[in-house]
Amino acid sequence: MSAPPRSASLRQAQWQPHVLALNPPPAYVPWLVEGGSLTARLKAHSDSFRVQCLHQRTAICLSDEAVAIGMHHRGRVWEREVLLRCDNTPVVFAHTVVPMSANANDWPLFSALGERSLGTTLFGDPLVRRGVLEFARLREGHPLALRARAALGENAPDAHILYARRCLYQRRQGTLLVTEVFLPSVLELITTSKNKR
Ligand SMILES: C=C(O[C@@H]1C=C(C(=O)O)C=C[C@H]1O)C(=O)O
DSSP, rough: OOOOOHHHHHHHHHETTSSOOOSOOOOOOOOHHHOOOHHHHHTTSSSEEEEEEEEEEEEETTTTTTTTOSSSSSSEEEEEEEEEEETTEEEEEEEEEEEETOOOOTSGGGGGGGTHHHEEEEEEEETTOOOEEEEEEEOOTTTHHHHHHHGGGGOOOOOSSSEEEEEEEETTEEEEEEEEEOOTHHHHHHHHHHHOO
16 A cells, blocks of 8 residues: 655644654543543443434545545545544544445444444454554644534634544455544543542
């Protein structure tokens, strides 16, 4: 798979393997760089967890996604965007893309997910292979930072830098790229859940 054009990756976000230190490291680095299901982790740190599905439809993938999902140029994908809510507070904005070339055998549960967590269909499926976690600091103008802020409306955070991670999943002949944008409110979750202990 050829490397993405440097201009595209630099323009949108430099997705780095998580082994690089973050500076300044957000307090939720362990959540950012550790594997496992984010859904399970959020459920363990809150009394109630909900997936608010914002949309699931066809769209043109972002310029820094195409190569990651095996497409030679930006093209049409299935796009799902959600807010993960803990105790009704949105803590993660998630964006998932699947190339249109995928068929029902690749991701049989994806199209009918609704407000079920994608994670529940990925983790535990022996056919699913998970790639390396990458992370990026999203500049204010990154499409996913703009969409996360739009989803939050008047509650959008003031912070200009949002940390995100993404991971490529493969199943049969299909690929699926999950990007999770960590909202500042996730910090409160860690703090309060520490208090809960
Ligand atoms: C991949 C996972 O699924 C989570 C749920 C998502 C969804 O329902 O769209 C998207 C990203 C994840 O935060 C996970 O739980 O780790």
